[in-house]
Amino acid sequence: MGRTQRKRKRIKSRSFHKCDGETKLIQLNSWLSKEGVRRNHKLILAVFDDTGRGVLTNKKISAGEELITLPINSTINVITILSDIPFRSIFSRNNECLLKFKASVSFQSLLAFYLSYLKLRGARTKWFIYLNSLPEEYTVPYFLHKDIQNNLDADIFSIISKQKVIIQNSYYIFENILRTCVCDDNFIQLLRRNFNLKLYEWAYFTVNTRCVYMDLTNVLDLKNIQCTLLSLVNDNTKISLCPYLDMINHSPNSRNETKLMIPKDFPSVDIINLHQEFFSDVWFSIYTKNNFDPFTQVFICYGDSHNLKLITEYGFFLPNNELDCVLFSYENIINFLSLNSFKLSQDQSSFVDSHGLNKDLYIDFRGLSFNLYGLLMVVKYYYDDTIDVSRLIYSAAVGSYNKDLNDMIKPMIKNKLDEIKKSIKTLINYQNKCVIIDNCVGLMSQYVNILEKFIKC
Numbered sequence: 174m175g176r177t178q179r180k181r182k183r184i185k186s187r188s189f190h191k192c193d194g195e196t197k198l199i200q201l202n203s204w205l206s207k208e209g210v211r212r213n214h215k216l217i218l219a220v221f222d223d224t225g226r227g228v229l230t231n232k233k234i235s236a237g238e239e240l241i242t243l244p245i246n247s248t249i250n251v252i253t254i255l256s257d258i259p260f261r262s263i264f265s266r267n268n269e270c271l272l273k274f275k276a277s278v279s280f281q282s283l284l285a286f287y288l289s290y291l292k293l294r295g296a297r298t299k300w301f302i303y304l305n306s307l308p309e310e311y312t313v314p315y316f317l318h319k320d321i322q323n324n325l326d327a328d329i330f331s332i333i334s335k336q337k338v339i340i341q342n343s344y345y346i347f348e349n350i351l352r353t354c355v356c357d358d359n360f361i362q363l364l365r366r367n368f369n370l371k372l373y374e375w376a377y378f379t380v381n382t383r384c385v386y387m388d389l390t391n392v393l394d395l396k397n398i399q400c401t402l403l404s405l406v407n408d409n410t411k412i413s414l415c416p417y418l419d420m421i422n423h424s425p426n427s428r429n430e431t432k433l434m435i436p437k438d439f440p441s442v443d444i445i446n447l448h449q450e451f452f453s454d455v456w457f458s459i460y461t462k463n464n465f466d467p468f469t470q471v472f473i474c475y476g477d478s479h480n481l482k483l484i485t486e487y488g489f490f491l492p493n494n495e496l497d498c499v500l501f502s503y504e505n506i507i508n509f510l511s512l513n514s515f516k517l518s519q520d521q522s523s524f525v526d527s528h529g530l531n532k533d534l535y536i537d538f539r540g541l542s543f544n545l546y547g548l549l550m551v552v553k554y555y556y557d558d559t560i561d562v563s564r565l566i567y568s569a570a571v572g573s574y575n576k577d578l579n580d581m582i583k584p585m586i587k588n589k590l591d592e593i594k595k596s597i598k599t600l601i602n603y604q605n606k607c608v609i610i611d612n613c614v615g616l617m618s619q620y621v622n623i624l625e626k627f628i629k630c
């Protein structure tokens with residue numbers, strides 16, 4: 174076989190197809206060029222069998238290479254929101270609402286509200302092509318039918334419930350603000366008529382799954398936020414949507430670095446009367462610290478994450494994720510122990526509280542977590558005069574093994590195992606080629622592996 178043929182065969186056997194030719198993505202690429210975004214010329218958009226759409230390199234990429242540099246004005250962040258005059262006007266003559274809902278939403282929620290507004294403005298915003306390139310739906314279990322959610326593992330269910338509270342509460346707040354604002358701008362009237370939960374949920378998970386960390390506090394003076402829409406926010410504003418950069422998928426093995434490039438002597442700009450032009454020389458770059466072979470997928474790392482977070486926040490699952498663990502609540506453990514003649518005394522409970530042994534209670538592939546090990550030590554040996562519990566706990570290595578302690582909670586672990594297996598069976602019956610259920614079953618099967626390994630010890 175000749176060199177060209179071998180090369181062709183190699184490329185053919187790879188599990189991706191390029192998608193740069195899709196109309197939406199052609200438009201995205203030319204929009205990015207117009208915006209002045211500088212992309213590493215080796216990068217191409219592609220759809221991969223295992224991860225879906227992502228970024229491919231057609232030549233070798235070496236550690237230290239820049240992947241993409243964006244003018245700050247081609248990213249959606251706190252500056253974009255504060256510089257948008259019609260959007261700002263929703264809040265500016267609505268002091269009552271600003272007071273009523275002071276510090277009651279996250280910046281992520283505000284960004285989601287802003288994205289809903291942009292989406293409804295359609296082709297009348299500069300972001301139209303970017304918004305069109307985003308997924309129409311997300312594979313997080315939040316979007317599963319309620320009946321199916323009821324059969325998920327308790328930890329997955331608990332995160333969905335918290336997401337629902339956050340999303341519904343913030344939706345209610347924005348709806349309320351829209352209803353009471355006195356603004357007569359046409360776009361705001363449009364938003365008032367068409368803002369709905371479905372759109373807001375899409376926007377919320379767009380932000381959740383695609384935002385990157387971007388600290389703009391060196392270029393933006395956030396001291397005077399009272400009487401501005403930022404007074405609604407109860408956390409920091411350090412996230413941003415970055416077109417194209419947000420096409421890169423996650424790998425736990427990747428390492429990367431981002432940099433905000435600010436001209437020398439750049440002033441910290443006051444947020445009142447903010448204008449995007451002030452920031453035209455501010456850029457944001459991402460560099461990889463990995464090597465990538467030609468015709469392989471380029472990844473970045475979204476942070477070290479276990480599958481519970483990846484599934485519920487990002488909508489995907491990594492097989493054999495060593496960071497996975499099965500969580501147990503303090504209350505459940507204490508209830509189980511007291512039903513099995515290990516009731517904690519007042520002194521034991523105080524010791525547990527003061528040593529923080531009532532949280533981070535879990536089992537992973539290495540065995541009991543440090544705190545769960547410590548808690549069980551207190552239960553078992555606190556009144557044993559021959560043992561110094563404090564010394565024993567703090568001299569224990571991670572994943573310490575003690576058969577007596579393990580045996581003490583094995584019945585509880587067996588119950589949990591049976592529960593998870595039963596739920597998996599039910600979920601499999603629901604399954605009709607649903608990636609969200611596949612992911613949840615994948616995680617729950619990982620829990621089964623962890624617990625079975627523990628029981629066998």
Ligand SMILES: C[S@@+](CC[C@H](N)C(=O)[O-])C[C@H]1O[C@@H](n2cnc3c(N)ncnc32)[C@H](O)[C@@H]1O
Nearest residue numbers: 224226227382383419420421422423487488489
């Ligand atoms: C920042 S976006 C990356 C681009 C995205 N794949 C797209 O088509 O627009 C993050 C989303 O990509 C997907 N994703 C990222 N890394 C993944 C991986 N290793 N495996 C599967 N899906 C992944 C998840 O749906 C996640 O919510």
